[in-house]
Amino acid sequence: MKYNVQIKVMPLKDLLDPQGKAVMGSLQNLGLQGVQDVRIGKHITLQIDANTESEARNVAEDAAKKLLANPVMEFYEIEMVN
Amino acid sequence: MKFGVVVFPGSNCDRDMQNALQHDMNKEVIMLWHKDKDLSMFTTDDCIVLPGGFSYGDYLRCGAIARFSPMMQSVVEFANKGGKVLGVCNGFQILCEAGLLPGALLRNGHQQFVCKNVFIKGADSEVLKIPVAHGEGRFYAEDVVLDELEKNDQVVFRYCNEKGEVGSVNDVDLALYNPNGAVRNIACIKNETGNVFGMMPHPERATSVALGNVDGLKVFDLLGLN
Numbered sequence: 001m002k003y004n005v006q007i008k009v010m011p012l013k014d015l016l017d018p019q020g021k022a023v024m025g026s027l028q029n030l031g032l033q034g035v036q037d038v039r040i041g042k043h044i045t046l047q048i049d050a051n052t053e054s055e056a057r058n059v060a061e062d063a064a065k066k067l068l069a070n071p072v073m074e075f076y077e078i079e080m081v082n
Numbered sequence: 083m084k085f086g087v088v089v090f091p092g093s094n095c096d097r098d099m100q101n102a103l104q105h106d107m108n109k110e111v112i113m114l115w116h117k118d119k120d121l122s123m124f125t126t127d128d129c130i131v132l133p134g135g136f137s138y139g140d141y142l143r144c145g146a147i148a149r150f151s152p153m154m155q156s157v158v159e160f161a162n163k164g165g166k167v168l169g170v171c172n173g174f175q176i177l178c179e180a181g182l183l184p185g186a187l188l189r190n191g192h193q194q195f196v197c198k199n200v201f202i203k204g205a206d207s208e209v210l211k212i213p214v215a216h217g218e219g220r221f222y223a224e225d226v227v228l229d230e231l232e233k234n235d236q237v238v239f240r241y242c243n244e245k246g247e248v249g250s251v252n253d254v255d256l257a258l259y260n261p262n263g264a265v266r267n268i269a270c271i272k273n274e275t276g277n278v279f280g281m282m283p284h285p286e287r288a289t290s291v292a293l294g295n296v297d298g299l300k301v302f303d304l305l306g307l308n
Contacts (some may be wrong), residue, residue: 018193070143070179072186073222
């Protein structure tokens with residue numbers, strides 16, 4: 001069975017995110033009020049062929065841990081879509 | 083001492099490195115393609131260099147994909163046997179991603195690509211002028227890791243000013259001499275066993291009298307790679 005998995009990878013909360021900071025500057029230049037913080041990460045979708053949902057989740061977990069996110073600077077969240 | 087320079091798709095300082103080692107330092111250099119994995123022509127007295135550039139287009143994260151190339155598997159084995167490995171710029175990023183060095187290189191704090199000469203100095207070394215060129219060179223590791231690095235003398239070079247003064251967090255003027263916002267002004271570290279080195283500045287761009295700067299030769303000397 002095919003499972004669609006979405007993985008969110010974000011910079012760790014304590015770390016400065018220069019990309020987010022630059023975008024926040026632009027939002028302020030646009031005149032948008034009230035935006036206090038912007039952080040930018042990645043959204044990765046995987047299609048995994050597996051027998052069960054938990055099997056698919058394990059594969060996604062493995063992928064995130066070994067390649068998709070670097071725990072020194074990022075954290076990830078996995079969401080099963082179907 | 084013989085050198086191997088790994089060429090990844092997107093490496094762009096590989097020929098500079100080859101030229102510096104061969105012509106300015108009179109070393110034997112073998113270029114190594116990322117898809118190969120044979121390092122049998124090297125002994126642990128030799129050195130494998132991971133050059134600067136944008137391996138695999140910096141996709142996902144700088145160095146993240148290169149780490150899984152066939153040649154890198156051999157380089158990790160080589161390093162674990164005690165072979166010398168030097169990563170410059172993108173090479174440093176690859177070494178961190180591969181787990182051969184602790185920490186990571188984050189996007190520069192000021193959000194800009196930085197390309198200029200900077201000053202660095204080791205614990206007992208003179209001040210050296212070496213070029214940097216990177217967008218993601220802000221060395222970062224947790225405080226416990228940094229304390230450990232300092233305790234074991236694994237911080238090889240720090241960014242400083244022309245006089246060799248290293249800035250502190252509270253010292254705004256001296257902090258200007260840190261080109262990327264690296265924690266504790268770290269420019270170069272080595273692993274615990276002292277055979278794997280990673281640095282953001284480019285010593286291979288400063289090895290020629292004709293180019294007006296030979297401080298890079300002193301970097302190779304200080305790392306024991308000459």
